[in-house]
Amino acid sequence: INAEYGIFSKDLRLEKVRNMSIPEGNADSGEKLFKGRCAQCHTLEKGGSNKQGPNLYGLFGRKAGTLPGYSYSAANKNSGVTWEEGTLFELSLIHISEPTRLLS
Numbered sequence: 676i677n678a679e680y681g682i683f684s685k686d687l688r689l690e691k692v693r694n695m696s697i698p699e700g701n702a703d704s705g706e707k708l709f710k711g712r713c714a715q716c717h718t719l720e721k722g723g724s725n726k727q728g729p730n731l732y733g734l735f736g737r738k739a740g741t742l743p744g745y746s747y748s749a750a751n752k753n754s755g756v757t758w759e760e761g762t763l764f765e766l767s768l769i770h771i772s773e774p775t776r777l778l779s
Contacts, residue, residue, distance in 0.1 A: 697764045734758045 709719075716728035723730045729745040736759065740752030756762055 697760060734763070735760070 716726050718724055718726060718730045719732055720730070721732045723732055725742075725745045729742045729747075736757065739754045739756035739758065740747040756766070
């Protein structure tokens with residue numbers, strides 16, 4: 676089902692997500708969502724520290740598993756994912772519900 680990323684094989688939920696359009700964003704809601712669900716594991720600031728997850732500053736255009744100073748799983752390093760709006764939307768929906776599953 677997901678030959679492009681080589682992850683989530685046999686995961687029909689990702690196929691369903693791929694058929695969704697990215698909804699119009701709301702900065703206030705996004706900030707609350709990040710603080711409530713993401714900030715415990717990720718930072719956003721340039722030069723920010725890595726936590727349980729890597730720093731996300733400059734994420735778009737970066738290949739998954741390549742941030743210097745963070746120890747990624749082999750699956751993450753070899754995923755072939757380049758982060759952009761579409762991949763972030765698709766994979767974040769699954770990651771939010773099952774954080775340890777993303778590219779692991």
